[in-house]
Amino acid sequence: MFSRWRERLRHTLGLRIALWYAAVFIGSALALIGITYLLLAASLRQYDREIIQTTLIQYVGAYSRGGVDALYAEMQRTQAAAQGPLFVRAVGAGQNVILISMPEAWSRFDPSQLATPPLSGQQRWATLQSGEEGPELEVASVRLRDGTLFQVGQSTERRRELLARFRRVLLLNFATIVLIGLAGGAVLTWSALGPVRTLSQTVRQIMRTGRTDARVPTQVDPDALGELGVLVNAMLDRIDAVLTGMRGALDNVAHDLRTPLTRLRAVAEEALGSNDPHVLREALADALEEADRVSAMLSTLMDISEAETGTMALSLERTDLAEVVKDAIDLYEDMADARGLTLSVTLAAPLFADVDRNRMRQVLANLLDNAVKYTPVGNRIEIAGRPEGADVVLTVTDSGAGIGPEDLPHIWDRLYRGDRSRSERGLGLGLSLVKAVVEAHGGSVSATSAPGAGSRFEVRLHMSAL
Numbered sequence: 001m002f003s004r005w006r007e008r009l010r011h012t013l014g015l016r017i018a019l020w021y022a023a024v025f026i027g028s029a030l031a032l033i034g035i036t037y038l039l040l041a042a043s044l045r046q047y048d049r050e051i052i053q054t055t056l057i058q059y060v061g062a063y064s065r066g067g068v069d070a071l072y073a074e075m076q077r078t079q080a081a082a083q084g085p086l087f088v089r090a091v092g093a094g095q096n097v098i099l100i101s102m103p104e105a106w107s108r109f110d111p112s113q114l115a116t117p118p119l120s121g122q123q124r125w126a127t128l129q130s131g132e133e134g135p136e137l138e139v140a141s142v143r144l145r146d147g148t149l150f151q152v153g154q155s156t157e158r159r160r161e162l163l164a165r166f167r168r169v170l171l172l173n174f175a176t177i178v179l180i181g182l183a184g185g186a187v188l189t190w191s192a193l194g195p196v197r198t199l200s201q202t203v204r205q206i207m208r209t210g211r212t213d214a215r216v217p218t219q220v221d222p223d224a225l226g227e228l229g230v231l232v233n234a235m236l237d238r239i240d241a242v243l244t245g246m247r248g249a250l251d252n253v254a255h256d257l258r259t260p261l262t263r264l265r266a267v268a269e270e271a272l273g274s275n276d277p278h279v280l281r282e283a284l285a286d287a288l289e290e291a292d293r294v295s296a297m298l299s300t301l302m303d304i305s306e307a308e309t310g311t312m313a314l315s316l317e318r319t320d321l322a323e324v325v326k327d328a329i330d331l332y333e334d335m336a337d338a339r340g341l342t343l344s345v346t347l348a349a350p351l352f353a354d355v356d357r358n359r360m361r362q363v364l365a366n367l368l369d370n371a372v373k374y375t376p377v378g379n380r381i382e383i384a385g386r387p388e389g390a391d392v393v394l395t396v397t398d399s400g401a402g403i404g405p406e407d408l409p410h411i412w413d414r415l416y417r418g419d420r421s422r423s424e425r426g427l428g429l430g431l432s433l434v435k436a437v438v439e440a441h442g443g444s445v446s447a448t449s450a451p452g453a454g455s456r457f458e459v460r461l462h463m464s465a466l
């Protein structure tokens, strides 16, 4: 039972903070009250002793000047002004009591028990108990040169009563402080943990419904905890975007796989109805082509995913991008020639960057492949490379068909193909791979194009330090 409560307490952060707050608040108040009480008790004691001391000096002075008569006169004079009854006793050198003045109520004190100063001129303080809990008699004694012992004292009763009353007041104050501490701790914790409560409500709602469109309500000017809500919202936005992207990509893959698989099925069905070895051979070749297409699509999709999630193994090395550009041009020169396209290259060599040479070759090959595919016969393609600040910028510009404004925002999406591009071979994955690979290198890509005015693709990478 006890351990269960302790366990609950451990998990109830709010209660723990409230109790800590209350404990610190009450502890400090207790310390303050304690110090105040001790200081007051000490100063009251000091005050009482000062009165006793002054009276003793006055009485000794009077006695020295005019003997017992003068002492009586002095006592008459001072008793009237005194704050309360005083104990006065004078004992001669021969132990004869010269004078004793003590209220009736103090008869329980036995003055003969008082410790006395042995030598003349000496003064000492002594206290007489009146029982276990009762007040004390605080006495100052002095022995005169002629051996007379003078004692003046006062009961601590008045002081004790005053302190008892003060203690009662302090107890009342303390009870109020405990209440304020507990209530203050609860209110403070409740309001401070407000953002955490709304945060857990939102998270619980997402877990219950499985929908990521719930958002944490945020304040206009968020504090540190409120900022957590803003961050969680930003994270949810990102998760939402990734999930939407993944759902879209999955739909596209399912859709785009259906076409080659249907074709594959049709080829196989047609072949089954024929005995002609030539037709059968052709069907097998078609099936192989379709299988290759599916396989290429899947492996490119895997590459894009790896590059986007940062799991693509890149063997980065300081590379002159001018050489990579030349390699890609070697690959497409013949095809461009065959289509009657002019390929021009402007390279401000050397252009060093830390890249995976093969992946970068693939990036340029994809851009060049598109430029050649979508540029009509007789047009030109320009490839340029130049340093710009701390970057290396590579551009592939063609004077081809261009891209319409409705297509331009989507060309980097997986499996997206412009309507007018359907006649050309392709999977709609080339630019997605370009973007994923360049971004995996810490770079960026962009495209500017207008229908009929050609297209310009730009790849920007960090120049490698020398």
Ligand code: ADP
Residues within 6 Å of the ligand: 370, 371, 374, 375, 398, 400, 401, 402, 403, 407, 411, 412, 416, 417, 418, 419, 420, 421, 425, 426, 427, 428, 429, 430, 431, 432, 455
């Ligand atoms: P695809 O396999 O269709 O070429 P990409 O991802 O490489 O796939 O390109 C996506 C789409 O962007 C293409 O279908 C095409 O509509 C458009 N596109 C890409 N490059 C060019 C270009 N140089 N000129 C005109 N359109 C282009």
